[in-house]
Amino acid sequence: MFNRSIIQSLRLLKSLKTLSLHYNSLEGSFPAKELSVFEDLEMLDLSKNELNGSLTVQGLCGLKKHEELDLSWNSFEGSLPSCLYNLTSLRRLFANPSKLESFQFRCDNEKVEIEIENSNWVPLFKLESLVISNCSLNKLSHQLPTFLFHQHSLRKLDLSHNGLKGPFPDWLFRNNTRLKSAILNHNSFTGHFHLSLCLNSTSVIDVSNNQLNGKLQQNIGEILPNIRLLDTLDVSLNNFSREVPKDLFVGCSELSILVLSNNYFDGHLDWVPLSNLTRLFILKINHNQFSEAMPNELPNFMDLDLLDVSNNKMSGRIPTWI
Template identity: 40%
Template sequence: MVMIELQSYGSLGCLEDERAGLMKLKDAFHNPAWSTALPSWGGGEERDCCKWEKVVCDNATKRVSQLSLSQERYFGNHWFLDASLFLPFQELQSLSLADDALAGFKGVLNLSKLEVLDLRSNSFTEIPYLDVMKSLKSLNLGNNDLNNSHRFKELTNLTKLEMLHLGDNGLMEIPSSIWALTSLKALSLRNNGLNGLLPLRGLCKLVNLQELDLSNNGFEGNLPSCLMNFTSLRLLELSQNRFEGAIPSTLFPILKSLEYVSLSHNFFEGSFSFSSLANNSKLEVFELVSDNNGLKVETENPPWTPLFQLKVFRLSNCKLNDKTRVLPSFLLNQFELRAIDLSHNSISGTVPMWLVANNTRLEFLNLANNSLKGPITLHLNSTHLDMFCLDVSSNHIQGELPPLIGYAFPNLITLNMSSNLFQGSIPPSLGDLRVLDTLDLSNNNFSGQLPELLVTGCVSLGILKLSNNSLQGQFLPSKSNLTKLRALFLDSNVFSGEIPLGILNSSELWLLDLSDNLFSGKIPDWIGDLPLVSLALSKNALEGPIPSGFCKSNELSI
């Protein structure tokens, strides 16, 4: 018996027939035009296939239990994988073939113990035969081409199925077979061509749902009242649809397991009291960006104290606290926020920089299009390494920019302070923002010269908007490091001198607006060498002929 056992396993730690099967799979994934797939399989000194990458074996039996073969052949033409190659793996419980350019299988996957099958991001036009896989609990067919599949009826045989992902498939209707899957805990139909009223007779049967994602479709009508029966619901994603009517305040107190709610980009109306979420202690994400002007959100009346700690809070274009226009006071008790969007709400009061101080891991803050006043104040020596986007545009903020703003937010990618009442000079510390891509200080009262550190230090800058200020002097010295600049707006200032040669360093520039300044001299010939699509030079003191180089571009608009 000992000798027989040694022959089966050898000294490899895994079954010999499974090891041989893995080598055949490796050959199937190989594309001669590219590097060898799964290079660690069968190579080197490691012969125990249970220790190969993307392979997991059962500790007791040494049988292969998981194969993660995603992105092993995502290049080249679509192809069909021979299903018989998986016959050696009869104990396989999890198989991932995501993003492998698969068009389907040759034959039938005969894996009776398979519980997880991930086929997302391929080119399947038909659901594979699933009759044999009675143990399947999770099936991901997202991002394929199943809009004309005729095999959705086979889903009804998967009585143990708990997770079904059919998003990004161009479906024009919901397969009715889904409604028989009463064991479902997660259902995603996101980003299809679905529209009209939800089929409530079917949807309301899925009372065990913990995750429901219907986003990016065209569903209409009121929110289904049977959502109140989904008492285990953790994720509710209904954004980017055409839902309308009121958001029932009686819904959320019942759904105490909610962690994620997104109702953004719909057409809800009426009044919604945020206090109805007070006892949802697990809530981490709440998003409600309205697409019309008919929704009012109240956060102050009645008084309440949240049991949750949010990580993402987006409440935009919602007529927030319409009578008082105050910032939601419950935010004073939030300390774990990563993203805040309160834009387009007509909020008044001073700029709430305490949001940044209280939430030390904040990454995204958007307070644009409100009525905030007062200067921006930062705590001395405070540094917020996670912040990548700060937008306070279109408010009534006055005063000077904090001198150490670049030190406070060293990893900003987007900084938008346009359309305010800022004055004074632009602080040199902005030049410390090495990863900054977009800087918009337009439509303010900034004056003085542009700090040289800005054009030498912001090496990643792609968009710079300084329009409608009172900035003066020369711009862009020859040692400018703005080599990634794509769009430059300097219009309506008092910049003077010749058009600076430093612009030539910006070889990716496609939009240049120098209009309404005091630039003088000739229009340089080298401007015609830039890949410009739009060029504005009017209202300056430029002279001489238009360079012939401008005729090189068929797309340039002057």
């Protein structure tokens, strides 16, 4: 078990700023209580030991001045505590628990650096939830972590606001067919936006504010109806162009938020399938190049709360249903 006397013997060092216990044979759970006396601790290294158990203890987040925390090469399991992202001084975090199921880290600014790139690393864990948002993720390469190629059980994925670059990672959808939420907004992904026919549990897809281009894939009208639980689709602030496929929304009975704004879509938008989206709550198609008049009657838009069709090339009279 963890020999807590090691830390207890240091408890009089109230101003301790750096504590490294790495590469020993320390066992047992994370010593949150013992570490809580070091209020000025800035760097803690417990890597390459035999520590185990859950890290969900709030004591881990009591170290308010922490700048660097290394928990890698241990046997922790479960989820990292959500309170970690309240540590405003934290700059570097290292953790690769073999039984990790959830990693969630939202930063208040992009000063927190999270480096997860190692092309030779094949992780033992199978993540169900991965949230790294508004951080400086893989600052040197700006690439998606390659360890994601080995993840096939993701249900929640949020890599928003990280400045990631490269082609749109359609393989993430193919590899994780049980994905419920995919939030990849505010990055710099390029290329075409492709979804997998295997998706049937996804409720949220947000790829807004990237550099995606071209037209929407031809068979997207077959894919979206298969995603029966789709509630939110946001592809705004990209460089999509051409016409929106006429059968895009056929069968999307649960869709309540649809955002196509700030692209280069043009031509005629087919309002008939749109009017069958009886749960639609928000519809934004502004700042595109849609033309022709809006239909005079759309009786099924009963729950619509926000409609934005501004900055297009539409003509004709304002419909009576508005």
